[in-house]
Amino acid sequence: TDSIFLDWNKPATDGGRPILGYTVEMYDLPTGDWVTVTQTEGVACRSMLDNILCGIMYRFRVRAFNEIGSSIPCIPSDSFVIDTPGVHIAPYFILCPPAEVAKYVHEKVQFRAKALGTPKPNILWQKDEEPIFITEGIDIQEEP
DSSP: OEEEEEEOOOOOOOOSOOOOOOEEEEETTTEEEEEEEEEEEESSOOOEEEETTOOOOEEEEEEEEEEBBBOOOOOOOOOEOOOTOOOOEEEEEEEEOOSOOOOOOOOOOOOOEEEESSOOOOOOOOEEEOOOOOOOOOOOOOOO
16 A cells, blocks of 8 residues: 545635634545545645555545535546556546447537556457557547
8 A cells, every 4th residue: 555645725715714724635436425534623734645546546536625514516637547667557438438329421529538547458449340540530539
């Protein structure tokens, strides 16, 4: 296990009352729920989390709180996996395109997919069980 530091920016507004601290939430992939993992006191925008496991997908978000209550959560972090050198992690999707889409001819469509794993997975796009290659009218882009 390892420890990581999470840093975030303070909210643009405090809702009229001083911020007392922050609640850090982690996305639980199996349930799809956000789970509170720690709470900080004070205005520092940093927290250390212990018992972080290699090979597990993590995603975090933060809420500020004051005497009135909690803010809406910030935009969640990108998903990430802490790699262990030499250890392979089976690929898994964290963003999947729909299984089926119907469009008219010449109507534009965009699909997005994101998969994590070690080594970095390759995504093969197919139509009617045949690979799609970059041709006129088809643009396949890879984002970091």
